[in-house]
Amino acid sequence: MKPVAFDPYGRRRSRWRLPRWLVLLLVGIAIGAGGVVLIQERYLPPRLSASASTALRASFEKAEAERLRLQGALADTTKQLEAAVADKKGLADELGASRDTAERLRKDVAAVVASLPPDPRGGTVEVRAGRFTVDGSALAYDVILTRDRATAGKPLAGVMQFIVAGETARGTETTVSLKPVAISVGSHESLRGSVPMPEGFKPRQTTIHVLDRPEGKLLGMRVMYVK
Known part of the structure; x- marks a missing residue:
């Protein structure tokens, strides 16, 4: 066996150490993880x-x-x-x-x-046509009234009243004034309706009066037979 020489002043072999860059990397990772945990715990909402x-x-x-x-x-x-x-x-x-x-x-x-034929009497309001019939105890009427176009801009308000000649239930000749009908006449107006008569009265003819108001100024007039 070969003898080993002892050298009391000889250098010891250096130990193996981690590279400096690896140490820095690990330290950085640890610091970063700790920072994330710190921020999450202190500043971010808690986990659900x-x-x-x-x-x-x-x-x-x-x-x-x-x-x-x-x-x-x-x-x-x-x-x-x-x-x-x-x-x-x-x-x-x-x-x-x-x-x-x-x-x-x-x-x-x-x-x-x-x-239609003109109203023979003329007037502010002309009665151009009319038809009268007996409807039970009422006088049914169809009347057409007109006004001059030059004065027919605004409708004219008034009343239409029938003065009816005929016989009473006892056969006596008489004339009755029926209830006035409110009207409004523009250039022309077609009126249709019925007006009550005395019970048993037999009409023969009617006079149409167009007035500006009940018992007022006469604006038009015409006499027609009742059929």
């Missing part, structure tokens, strides 16, 4: 428990369901609004057509009235 997470998810799902319901309701309301707008347009078109028809009828009526 399992039950809190479940409750939060349930609330979210409920809110989402409500949002979808409201979205569906909004879609239905939008459809209803669109349908209402379409209906309104249709009604507007129908109204326009009705106005056109009414205007044509007005012109037709005006043409018919213009073709």
